Amino acid sequence: MNSLELSFELAACVAGILLLIGTPVAYWLAYSRWRGKFLLESIVALPLVLPPTVLGFYALLAMGPRGPLGKLWMALFGHGLAFTFSGLVLASVVYSFPFGVQPLIASFEAVDRKLLEASAVLGSGKWETFLRVILPLSLPGVVTAAVLSFAHTLGEFGVVLMVGGDLTGVTRTASIDIYDRVETLEYGQANHLALLLLAIAFAVLCLVYAVNRRVWTPAWTRWTAK
Amino acid sequence: MDREVNSSRLVASIQKKRREGASFVLDVALDAPPGITILFGPSGAGKSTLLDCLSGLLRPDAGKIAVCESVLFDSALGIDVPPQRRRIAYVFQSLALFPHLTVEQNIAYGLRDIPDQDRRRRMEEILQAFGVENLRKRKPAQISGGERQRTALARSLVTEPRLLLLDEPLTGLDAERKAGLVEDLRAWNAAKRIPILYVTHSREEVDALGERVIAIDHGRVVSHGAPMEVLDAPRRKRLAQAAGFENLLDATVLDLREQDGVMRLRLGESPCEIEVPLAHASAGDRVQVAIRAGDILLASQRPRGLSARNVIEGRMASLEQRGTLCIARVDCGVTFVVHVTPGAVRSLELAAEKPVWLVLKTHSCHLVD
Numbered sequence: 001m002n003s004l005e006l007s008f009e010l011a012a013c014v015a016g017i018l019l020l021i022g023t024p025v026a027y028w029l030a031y032s033r034w035r036g037k038f039l040l041e042s043i044v045a046l047p048l049v050l051p052p053t054v055l056g057f058y059a060l061l062a063m064g065p066r067g068p069l070g071k072l073w074m075a076l077f078g079h080g081l082a083f084t085f086s087g088l089v090l091a092s093v094v095y096s097f098p099f100g101v102q103p104l105i106a107s108f109e110a111v112d113r114k115l116l117e118a119s120a121v122l123g124s125g126k127w128e129t130f131l132r133v134i135l136p137l138s139l140p141g142v143v144t145a146a147v148l149s150f151a152h153t154l155g156e157f158g159v160v161l162m163v164g165g166d167l168t169g170v171t172r173t174a175s176i177d178i179y180d181r182v183e184t185l186e187y188g189q190a191n192h193l194a195l196l197l198l199a200i201a202f203a204v205l206c207l208v209y210a211v212n213r214r215v216w217t218p219a220w221t222r223w224t225a226k
Numbered sequence: 227m228d229r230e231v232n233s234s235r236l237v238a239s240i241q242k243k244r245r246e247g248a249s250f251v252l253d254v255a256l257d258a259p260p261g262i263t264i265l266f267g268p269s270g271a272g273k274s275t276l277l278d279c280l281s282g283l284l285r286p287d288a289g290k291i292a293v294c295e296s297v298l299f300d301s302a303l304g305i306d307v308p309p310q311r312r313r314i315a316y317v318f319q320s321l322a323l324f325p326h327l328t329v330e331q332n333i334a335y336g337l338r339d340i341p342d343q344d345r346r347r348r349m350e351e352i353l354q355a356f357g358v359e360n361l362r363k364r365k366p367a368q369i370s371g372g373e374r375q376r377t378a379l380a381r382s383l384v385t386e387p388r389l390l391l392l393d394e395p396l397t398g399l400d401a402e403r404k405a406g407l408v409e410d411l412r413a414w415n416a417a418k419r420i421p422i423l424y425v426t427h428s429r430e431e432v433d434a435l436g437e438r439v440i441a442i443d444h445g446r447v448v449s450h451g452a453p454m455e456v457l458d459a460p461r462r463k464r465l466a467q468a469a470g471f472e473n474l475l476d477a478t479v480l481d482l483r484e485q486d487g488v489m490r491l492r493l494g495e496s497p498c499e500i501e502v503p504l505a506h507a508s509a510g511d512r513v514q515v516a517i518r519a520g521d522i523l524l525a526s527q528r529p530r531g532l533s534a535r536n537v538i539e540g541r542m543a544s545l546e547q548r549g550t551l552c553i554a555r556v557d558c559g560v561t562f563v564v565h566v567t568p569g570a571v572r573s574l575e576l577a578a579e580k581p582v583w584l585v586l587k588t589h590s591c592h593l594v595d
Contacts, residue, residue: 122310
């Protein structure tokens, strides 16, 4: 598997997992009235400001043979977690967490509370209301979350280097591949990959902004109750 | 089942502090039979808080709520049925139609657990009853305000609720459309016979709908009964303003003329004196007098030969047109608000600074205590 394919696989896994974990977390953060909510909000936003090497360093310690995650993984699957694809996915999920969760929080919070109350008095419980009202009205946010966490994972470097090392076909992602090629003075190859990542990043951001500008979304997302 | 519907009646007592430590307390007891009961009061009186408590969206601090003899909330017994199981329909002022669903999907929203055949029958009935069958496939953004109001009502009623709560649902409709929608609602309820609590602060809606009125202010029931009883002897200032008494003036009692059943008041610090119905007061008392803007006659010359006892000279201060209503402010030492028609403005050639005379019937002046 070449490094670009590996990057795509990693980014897809991370985006998928983040949607699954991020949705309940975002729901709770958007609707909870707990006073200590800011604590969790800060934790969610932490990877935004932390140097990737710091995050990668602690992830490596946790996943190492003597770390709690490493031990757990060993007990469950019979091999370690550091320098594996699974370990890379795990660290990347943490690293891209704010990109997967914050767009969801924003779009959940933007849903008019009166719609949720209307759904309740019409007989729907919380879960049903989520599926029938919140989720359909938050589709642009879901798309944004998926696309941003995909793109962010695609571009990460420090965390991957710390946790994954640089194993061909296992943990050598595109961004690391570029670094390696520059090190070995293969500028042409590096430029090739770099241009590709640049194009992908640009395309992804176009998609995000278009969805949030409602370029393609139907009229109902533009309508708000009086 | 039929018997249960026939005995439909809301009995509730609710106490609720709005916020911890806040002084506002909702403390009301209600008993609403089938038919329209109007909850009337100024904004901030606690009407919407009351509806939120009844529907289960807000939890009262104490009290009891029962509809059709089934208890929905009882703080003493620890009963609190969640809103989705109360079978109480609630139409918000904002209507809260689901913007991503069509009119038809909106109306069918509460019918998920109902067998197909039954659902289709109910949908056809309600779409016709509220005249929205041609809008089925439209989204809320693509229909008019009146059509949205009809859709919201249909969506609530199709679930066959035991109680209907309406929070100023007809705001913004013109009189004709409003009357049409109220007719449809009445026709629907003639068959179902459920209690309908209708919140408004509009005096006109009270007159149009009125069977029973419960007046609320500062979180308490201040009076209840037929609209005329509740509204034509304003007992409280805020209520008076809400009831369409545009003029609320401070006055001092000058003297009582018991044999005529009247007393004379001086308005504010002005030289204006008016005659009002006799009340429990004595000379020198400070009182307030409430007069509707629509009850005052305006003349461009000093009128003669009238039965009305109060003729006050003044000067036009301003004139403002709102639709077919002209609002004149007249400075007589105190400022009066007077409603006139555009025709009257033309024939009297009303304009700022013009001298005018106001005519007030004694019994159009209501004392507020």
